[in-house]
Amino acid sequence: MSKPSNPYTDNSFVSSDLKTILHSKRANIYYLSHCRVMQKDGRVLYLTEDDKANLYYNIPIANTTSILLGTGTSITQAAMRLLSQAGVLVGFCGGGGMPLFMGTEREVYVEWMTPQSEYRPTEYIQGWMSWWWDNDKRLAAAKQLQIARVAYLQAVWNKDSDFKRWGFDSNIDAIQKLLNDNIQQIDKQTEVMHLLQLEARLTKQLYKLATQNTGYDGFTREHDGIDKANGFLNHGNYLAYGLGATTAWTLGIPHGFAVMHGKTRRGALVFDIADIIKDALVLPLAFICASENMSEQEFRQECINMFTKHKALDYQFEVVKQLAMTKWEV
Template sequence: MKPIPGMPPAAVSELARMQDRLTFVYLERCTIHRDGNAITVTDERGVIHIPGATIGAMMLGPGTRITHQGMMLLADSGATSVWVGEHGVRYYAHGRPLATTSRLLEAQAAKMTNQSARLQVARRMYEMRFPGEDVSVLTMQQLRGREGARVKRSYREAAAASGVDWNRREYRPEDFASSDAVNQALTAATACLYGVVNAAIVALGCSPGLGFVHTGQARSFVFDIADLYKVEMAVPVAFACAAENLDPDDLPGEVRRRMRDVFRESKLITRCVRDIQMLLLDTELDEDVMLADVVELWDGGSRRVASGKSYEEFDVPW
């Protein structure tokens, strides 16, 4: 048999951990290919190389073209590929998760489908947003009310600090330009946040669709986790950019650049990984556990048995 042409995929153990990666790389009006294990980006200014294993999410903006080899490298590296419109994020595809264990996914599904456990996770999410407050006995309705008041207060405080006129949050997906500058900036900032959080969730092997507070949407868990950081990161950046009266064409790009800096300074991906593990497992997983390539067979209840073994007929109660 002829050898398979091209570069062999890197072993999972050779890839950078999610928390050690770049949060996101945004590209537009260029051609994306590969050179060995590096992504190449070519435009009229020349060629740059980006190590594939260092990318958390690659956002492909307008005018981008990507080759089959480039896409293959991103997939083999466990990087999320996000195709981006002119002003916002549309999620289309991702590479394989970095985690080889389904432990987090199973814990997510178990807690999401148990009403009591789901409420406990939701309370812990709100508790992370309300430091020093006791939310242990609040209902979902009470939690939503408190969160709504917190977000509105954060908008008012950011408006006062930046000197920006603020009326209300207004977002029209079909008509980005119809919103005022601060609403456009908020949309661009949260789009970046959703893309990076989605990359972290997928890399850990979790399901973006199994949310605890949000539900019924393919990225419900993304919205859950992003809400932990939105007021801290997206709101201040959006209002600061809106206050500078930037050219409307420059506003989304400036928001992206500042969000990238905030993500790096706050170690967003490290926090995402830790927070997701603590919410689902009450502990942080060791890297060896996340990369352990172990397949087992379900044996009823919570029991498991080894796979790759022949179980004789007399072992089966026919």
């Protein structure tokens, strides 16, 4: 008698069947809207409707970090099974990469669905938890996170010729002084809330710099703002959150064990990790693309290209792993 088929394993695979690509080396973040994501012949596809025919497009799941499902999307159980096996994070969001209102109307975030793998590394969560309960050590880790954020901005703005053409150059005296002053102030802070305030002041000064460099006059940061700069900032930030969620999940550290935003948001470790690269990449790109009147799709592609070019995910992994394994002396 032939062996009966198993609907839960047919057209499936084991992780070892894929050519292993480290999450830090994966290239793709997908934002999908008005399509259906499905499994076909062991592959994950998305289907769009055309006037004359349905169009199928392959998603290279072995080289994908996260997928954002926007307005008008659906996904099948079989596709979710394959994405889980490939270690791809799936997030549900609003149109254009903006978040849905989840839970209450006052709290806005992307709802991330993480693959349920019990075979992620244990050393990083064990290292993280060895100091996380200590307020002083958690503050020390938060300071190191802020130093890493400024160091990444200095490095990117020092070498990226596209940014330099728009005046985002860390060798300029005024910018150099701004960043050096911020680093000096980081070590003087005695509470995490003071660090958050210091971070917010630097970002506000960078907004002012960006408006001057791009001629985007009259800018005010408003998360619900309808102008392109605000929209692009929101959009790019949520792409960065995808990288942050990927980093934390891959290293096996639950999103609730934050060092900066823990008192203000759920799943705040994602925000902590995303902040490492947001000001360096998303902020200048949002103003540059807005001043050039780019579309959302063009801006999204510019963001993803910059994440890859400057190895944003690599850097996030490096910083978080170092924090997890540090033996803090405070």
